[in-house]
Amino acid sequence: MPSQPPLPPLLTPYASSLPPSSLTVLSSVLGATGNWLVLRFLYAALTTSSVSDAALGLSETSHGKKRKVVLVSFLRGWDFWRTEAKRLGLDLARLTDKQEFAFVDGLSELFSAPSTASTQAPIHQSSLRGAVPPRTVLPLRSQPGPVPARGPQPAPRPVAAAPNPPASKEIGPVKRLRLSGNGPAALDALEKDIAAVINGVRTPTPGDGQEDPEVLLVLDQPDLLLAATGPSKGIGATEMGDWVMGLQQYAHATVLTVSADSPLIHNASTFAHQPSTPLETEHAAFAIGTAHRAHMVMQLRNLETGAARDVSGVLRVSKGGAWGQNDSTEGDSHWEEKEVLYFVQRDGGVSVFGRGE
């Protein structure tokens, strides 16, 4: 719907200015997923620097710093994010080429059996050389956009297994994570991989004269790591919390999505009717722990009164446990806690409105 701005005005103050070294937690439930909200964060961060999206009602160009985004997704692949972002007018493939965006794929090979390829290599080229079959880059290639560096591409593609692919900058950022080993060591390896991607994006490209861009790190459902490993593999809520905190150091601001379904949060309580499993206790500890460390918590949930045809769910924005800890009051002062309804249309547009509006 053309009348719908990509970033609903009610959300702008929340999505557009994240204070430095802050953590924002988006919690979702089964019937009210948060992908649309993640996309709004991407949009708010990336459109300030992309030239093609004119006519935005955003006022955040005041600080002319370049923003870059690294998206780490554990549940959804590149195709999903690319097509959904396109509905918002964000061409992630092109932004990847321009090194303003990087996607880290935590879905494709996270639990696949270790092969001979080295996934620990911090440099993109070497990881591409060994681990990534040609199909990895296919989504990028099939973009019909007028990408300037289209010319030299066919050369590296047939020889993707060759030892020395040319350092083409646009192949880099689709990095695939793989969990290997046990306990904190496995997490450390993942952290190293993600940090390498962040640093790769942060490194200023020679062409533009920007200094030290702000990197927004988006972690999409890292709680999967916790659920799928568990204490028996030496990864618990504490280790996950440390891991997230370690990643926060590399980024300007961090957005983290986590599942907050009732069985995952409330079963761990001592008042629950059934004994809780380690999965439930660890998940609750992780979700609550991150909420306490967060600057802002955005909760998505279903409508209590049942499903409606013109409401997708309820969004509640509240201050997290770490709100107001850093003294930069300008970042904190211009938003307030709020509960609104939202509706995701078929075309991907989102309208956000108060109750009764």
Next chain:
Amino acid sequence: MSFRKRNIGLSAGFDRNGAVNPSAQPQQAPATPESTPGVRPSPDDGRPTTSTGTPSLDNLLAGHGGLPIGKILLVEENGTTDFAGALLRYYAAEGVVQDQKIHVVGMPEQWGRSLPGLIGPADAVDEKQDKRKGDRMKIAWRYERLGEFGAGIAGSRASVPSGDQSQSATDASVDKRPAFCHAFDLTKRLTHPSITNLNYIPLAPSNEPLLVTIQKRLQAAIASSPPNTVHRIVIPSLLNPTIYPPETSQPDHLLPFLHSLRALMSAPGARITAMITLPLSLFPRSTGLVRWMEILSDGVIELCPFPHSSDALATSGAATSHEEPPQGMLKVHRLPVLHERGGGSDQNIGLDWAFTLSRKRFEIKPFSLPPDEGDKEGQEAAVTGGMPKKADLEF
């Protein structure tokens, strides 16, 4: 828009990557849907979908008219009945008829031999029952072949009390093109040349964790089949302790398996759908493990069969005497694609669904309780003594 979608389906051939330049792909794209029977673009956004073998389930799936390729449907069932198994058999049988490659996990070959027999295209079967259909003026014929998209099942809700049978009617104007969905008879056995093509993945103990073995065998089977093959992964009664060893229900076994399955299906070029059933009585929805299974699936529906003691209710649940009484309730917790985007906006959302399994079909329709016929005293009291009791009101 639709160009890009079809392009995805086309890029199945890994071997082509080297040769095809991007501009050549869109030219070939329109040829693909015809070349693969059983796959059609979704009327909603053009992504390829395939039929579940149950027309009314296809229509429930958020306007896509089928299960989108690359999506996992989790069917949960309460109690000891096996309605979900029937859905699964329809799903597998539909795949056999469409010459798709079926991978059955954890079931002996006997399971494949008991697939329901083919009656014919689902449209034609519906047409016979649907005599009144011809009287109606035809509007927008090109949408009609897309099942109930637009009208939805919800649209026909009003017609249920009047006994209109046009419930799941789709037009038979599709004679020229191959049928998308077929009707099957549960009392017969499917005989089809490609039924021997089923790939059974037994649960054989090995030195690896069981689910890792399954995942590897699935991956190998899919990788070794020719590109452009459409696969269906059938996992009946996952975690059922009579089939699966106890350690598979540990989160660190099960969730990586489902995650890898998701990864396998979302790989570029893969054309896979999967249907999993889960016995809820053993693994209730209130546990964190099952919730994670649901989060990892794209679509989640729950079947709640009526217990036998409520047969009376079930009988009266039929709006008219010549309609099948519903056998249970169906709850939709998550729909493919729709909820991934954020939910909402589907016109079928928020309705109560009932299902009926008969010999020839599994039908899902809106559930509505009829007026309580048994409550005679209450009704008479309301008619005769409703108003005059003014004295009672003045206290």
